[in-house]
Amino acid sequence: xxxxxxxxxxxxxxxxxxxxxxxxxxxxxxxxxxxxxxxxxxxxxxxxxxxxxxxxxxxxxxxxxxxxxxxxxxxxxxxxxxxxxxxxx
Amino acid sequence: xxxxxxxxxxxxxxxxxxxxxxxxxxxxxxxxxxxxxxxxxxxxxxxxxxxxxxxxxxxxxxxxxxxxxxxxxxxxxxxxxxxxxxx
Numbered sequence: 001x002x003x004x005x006x007x008x009x010x011x012x013x014x015x016x017x018x019x020x021x022x023x024x025x026x027x028x029x030x031x032x033x034x035x036x037x038x039x040x041x042x043x044x045x046x047x048x049x050x051x052x053x054x055x056x057x058x059x060x061x062x063x064x065x066x067x068x069x070x071x072x073x074x075x076x077x078x079x080x081x082x083x084x085x086x087x088x089x
Numbered sequence: 090x091x092x093x094x095x096x097x098x099x100x101x102x103x104x105x106x107x108x109x110x111x112x113x114x115x116x117x118x119x120x121x122x123x124x125x126x127x128x129x130x131x132x133x134x135x136x137x138x139x140x141x142x143x144x145x146x147x148x149x150x151x152x153x154x155x156x157x158x159x160x161x162x163x164x165x166x167x168x169x170x171x172x173x174x175x176x
Contacts, residue, residue: 008175014136015169026121026175039126042090061151074147074155
């Protein structure tokens, strides 16, 4: 899983049916100190995250299918936690 | 999932079984600022995207799950067209 900062929502009207009614957020991967690391990507929110939150993002399809509970789900990245604190060392 | 800009279409006459009728688009992966983030890829379209559209894609095994026939050899699929992204 990756630590990411939520940049904000991605709005889309034309989409695959499995994305209808789900909150899609743009997230920026960050390191343990909060510095941006790599390119932003998208994740479906399952924990009511919002802009500016530090979150835990899981990018693996089978876990996504289990969390959402749909067998045929074309989705890999899910926000699965809101991070309260990161302790280094 | 990630954002991408549709930059063209790909046409194949001879293709693997299951790919008949699947629309293939040429996509440049980008970040939320529109900056390219990697090499151009070919993606199956499930959202009626067209050249110039900003879209989002799902990759790997989950790409095939976006299609009606889910055991087809694709590793990227367009699953939505973007109206707005955070600045």
